[in-house]
Amino acid sequence: MxxxxxxxxxxxxxxxxxxxxxxxxxxxxxxxxxxxxxxxxxxxxxxxxxxxxxxxEKELTIVAYIKNSGTNENINTLKASLDAMENVENYKFKSKEEWKLEMKTYSDTFSTALEYLETNPLLDSFTITVKDVTSLKETTEEIRKFEFVSSADYGEGIAExxxxxxxxxxxxxxxxxxxxxxxxxxxxxxxxxxxxxxxxxxxxxxxxxxxxxxxxxxxxxxxxxxxxxxxxxxxxxxxxxxxxxxxxxxxxxxxxxxxxxxxxxxxxxxxxxxxxxxxxxxxxxxxxxxxxxxxxx
Amino acid sequence: MKLIEVKNCYKVYNNGVTAVADLNVIIDKGEFVFVIGASGSGKSTFIKMLYREEKPSNGKVFVGGVNVAKLRNSKVFKLRRKIGIVFQDFKLLPKLTVYENVAFALEAIGLHTKDIRPKVIKALENVGLKDKMRSFPNQLSGGEQQRVCIARAIVNEPKLLICDEPTGNLDPDISKEIVGILDKINKELGTTIIMATHDRDIVNKMKKRVLLLENGVLAGDDKKGSYIVHESN
Incomplete structure (x- = not known):
């Protein structure tokens, strides 16, 4: 009290x-x-x-294109490698056919031009999101090592x-x-x-x-x-x-x-x-x- | 029955000044003691050691059987609750009324509000200031302010009342009035009173025990005293 x-x-x-x-x-x-x-x-x-x-950081992704000569086996190899990479959060595969369909919707010009071509000039692609953006460069370089990868970019310079x-x-x-x-x-x-x-x-x-x-x-x-x-x-x-x-x-x-x-x-x-x-x-x-x-x- | 016993007490301040040297004093319960001496004689240091504002450098100071020299700082408040202190400069809180200033001492020790009021009124009656309890200190004369200070000191019914030159700032008539109140408290309540003073008239008139301090040494102890005048005074 x-x-x-x-x-x-x-x-x-x-x-x-x-x-x-x-x-x-x-x-x-x-x-x-x-x-x-x-x-x-x-x-x-x-x-x-x-x-x-x-x-x-969420917006920063790596876009990797597979060479035209790339096979399904190559694509599966890359998928397996990406699964194994520690810094890869997730990835999205988009085939050249999917690209073609998407681009056709962009404009009539694209649509006509793509129809006109006998072969599809577009490439299969992977959009990869990483866990740690500070290691973006290293992860990109690892992907570039594959012969069948035409290019892998992440907006070097500006993003960093x-x-x-x-x-x-x-x-x-x-x-x-x-x-x-x-x-x-x-x-x-x-x-x-x-x-x-x-x-x-x-x-x-x-x-x-x-x-x-x-x-x-x-x-x-x-x-x-x-x-x-x-x-x-x-x-x-x-x-x-x-x-x-x-x-x-x-x-x-x-x-x-x-x-x-x-x-x-x-x-x-x-x-x-x-x-x-x-x-x-x-x-x-x-x-x-x-x-x-x-x-x- | 002794209330205070000072044994071989020394006080040396940090600057090397010896304020009190080999002091031995016994004061019994119910005594009224004057402590006199020139400025710098050690009166205040002696008084302050009793309420443990100063710690002796050496020796023992028993107050009510407790060696206050050994008392821890955190426990000093327990000693202070058993003694009342009256100062030359009154030390009243200007923003509190007379009643609040006296009640402050009881509130500080956690007493219940309903127990505080009768005690404060009784203390104010003892010093004749009941009718001024709603006044603020700046509305009172010096003598009245000192009476408030005495009321605050006795409100807790202490066994010991320590007064450090309580009439130092007052004119002779008011001083006599204050000492009269202290004498009444001593006689009626049986409170032991120790009063440091310079006032010869009061000491001579009261015929109480007188302790004379000179350069920190007890130079005289007169049981039915008058103001002891030494060659040095």
């Missing part, structure tokens, strides 16, 4: 203190709001870049550069998120330290009248928690409304159809939840450390 009383008083005193020290509380809340908005922006960029990279570029952007934004979280921790911690510094006499009196360390700390911990939570409200609203507006404005695509934005729901809820947790945890940790300074432990 006594522990519950101390807990309830801790919450009550924390609430009173946030109101009574209004100007410092506002400073702490503003400071955490600004830094958490930056964290939110970096998180949104990082997550979108990650998704775009994954989308692009794009994947590398997005990989770098993803890593940079991730580092940015972590750095911003640290900066936020530092800023919120320091602002809370200021609010606690202004009340060191209160802590001193609490110690002198026989408060245990835990009952001294508790109101400050809750105060840090409240400040952190209050500080994350604006960033959460900015994230939800800002991202939905941005998504609608761009119709879900950034500049081109290739760069698809992450859908707002449940993504922004997940970001909002993270912001709330970051704010609350940093607020509590910040005040825990600040109070520790004035306690003889």
């Amino acid at each position: 006594k522990a519950i009383r101390i807990l309830i008083r801790g919450i009550r005193d924390a609430f009173k203190s946030v109101v009574r020290n209004f100007s410092l509380s506002t400073a702490a809340i503003t400071c955490s709001s600004i830094t958490l908005i930056l964290v939110a922006v970096a998180m949104i960029i990082s997550y979108n870049v990650k998704n775009i990279t994954q989308d692009l 550069n794009l994947v590398t570029a997005f990989d770098v952007i993803e890593k940079v934004t991730l580092v940015l998120v972590l750095a911003l979280v640290l900066v936020t921790a530092f800023l919120i911690g320091n602002t809370i330290k200021l609010t606690i510094f202004s009340r060191k006499s209160e802590i001193e009196i609490m110690r002198l009248v026989g408060s245990s360390n835990i009952s001294i700390r508790l109101p400050f911990l809750f105060e840090g928690l409240f400040l952190g939570i209050l500080g994350s409200i604006v960033p959460i609203l900015v994230t939800i409304y800002g991202y939905v507006l941005l998504y609608d404005h761009f119709n879900g695509y950034l500049f081109t159809q290739i760069l698809r934005m992450t859908e707002p729901f449940n993504f922004i809820l997940y970001v909002s939840m993270l912001l709330l947790i970051i704010g609350a945890v940093i607020g509590m940790v910040g005040s825990y450390h600040a109070v520790r300074k004035y306690l003889k432990i």
